[in-house]
Amino acid sequence: MTRSGTSSLRPSLSLLFVVMIWGATFTVVKEALQDASTLVFLALRFSLATLVMAAAFAGRYTAFPSARRSIQGGIWAGLALFGGYLFQTMGLRYTSAPNSAFITSLSVVAVPFLVALVYRSVPRPAEVAGVALATAGLALLTLPGWGLAMGLGDLLTLVCALSFGVHVVILARFAPKCSFELLSLTQVGVTALIALGAVWWAEPVRLRWTPRLALALAVTGILATALAFSVQTWAQRRLSPVRTALILAMEPVFAWLTSYLAAGESLSRRGAAGAALILAGALLAELKPSRAAGHPSH
Numbered sequence: 270m271t272r273s274g275t276s277s278l279r280p281s282l283s284l285l286f287v288v289m290i291w292g293a294t295f296t297v298v299k300e301a302l303q304d305a306s307t308l309v310f311l312a313l314r315f316s317l318a319t320l321v322m323a324a325a326f327a328g329r330y331t332a333f334p335s336a337r338r339s340i341q342g343g344i345w346a347g348l349a350l351f352g353g354y355l356f357q358t359m360g361l362r363y364t365s366a367p368n369s370a371f372i373t374s375l376s377v378v379a380v381p382f383l384v385a386l387v388y389r390s391v392p393r394p395a396e397v398a399g400v401a402l403a404t405a406g407l408a409l410l411t412l413p414g415w416g417l418a419m420g421l422g423d424l425l426t427l428v429c430a431l432s433f434g435v436h437v438v439i440l441a442r443f444a445p446k447c448s449f450e451l452l453s454l455t456q457v458g459v460t461a462l463i464a465l466g467a468v469w470w471a472e473p474v475r476l477r478w479t480p481r482l483a484l485a486l487a488v489t490g491i492l493a494t495a496l497a498f499s500v501q502t503w504a505q506r507r508l509s510p511v512r513t514a515l516i517l518a519m520e521p522v523f524a525w526l527t528s529y530l531a532a533g534e535s536l537s538r539r540g541a542a543g544a545a546l547i548l549a550g551a552l553l554a555e556l557k558p559s560r561a562a563g564h565p566s567h
Contacts, residue, residue, distance in 0.1 A: 280504035284516045287497045292523025294493045301485030306475040307358045308468040315461035317490030322457060322499065326450040335447055342443030343455020349439055350456055351463045352432035356425050363422025372426040374407045374521060379434030380514035387438060396511040403518045403550030409543025434514065441510040444502050453499040518547055
């Protein structure tokens with residue numbers, strides 16, 4: 270393996286571990302939402318993550334020379350992150366879960382266009398091919414049929430996908446030259462503050478403390494938020510936005526794997542083909558020739 274491939278292997282595997290966590294916690298979050306309204310759950314989850322990260326990074330981020338740039342990037346990333354969660358939740362009121370899962374995953378398609386817009390560059394052919402394969406795989410894995418009728422919920426979820434795509438591009442721009450600790454903490458803290466501010470007027474407040482909810486908050490707050498977004502921010506210091514998006518597209522695969530291990534839910538031939546296409550798309554971008562021109566510097 271080339272030196273370029275070696276330098277990106279560890280971040281790629283680390284990000285893949287994060288995606289595995291997100292996929293594995295899908296069922297946990299779904300059950301926890303029976304005890305708390307969406308924004309209440311998000312506010313508690315991201316608030317807990319903020320406290321954990323502040324304690325874990327104490328004394329490390331304050332000495333970083335570009336603290337101002339790290340905070341600036343974290344604010345933008347937090348706004349995009351909350352936008353993704355907000356529009357996803359709004360969209361779920363008017364569309365089906367399979368449609369929501371597929372359209373949300375279309376952030377993998379949004380990223381190359383956003384990169385071209387921000388950096389005025391064209392993605393590598395291998396990355397374009399990888400995005401096409403992953404998109405086809407996502408459709409096979411998440412959609413029950415071949416059609417997708419666009420309604421209000423689908424359009425709202427499309428905004429969600431764009432927001433998550435923007436989040437990836439923002440991290441790619443700021444992470445290489447910032448403290449990943451401060452950048453991670455700021456984005457999660459901003460998301461928590463917005464959720465806390467919106468929880469009282471955006472939807473009816475519902476909260477019932479149960480062991481199931483407490484476990485879900487601990488798992489998602491510490492693992493799926495504090496650890497996950499810290500690792501993603503660190504990994505994006507060396508990964509291109511398109512490669513990051515392709516790795517993130519593996520989340521539905523891990524979500525199915527968790528369902529299979531926990532409940533014995535089998536995967537149809539169509540779904541298996543979709544999972545294979547997503548994996549092929551991610552590998553195609555990961556194993557591209559090292560002599561290809563690099564992305565613009567961030």
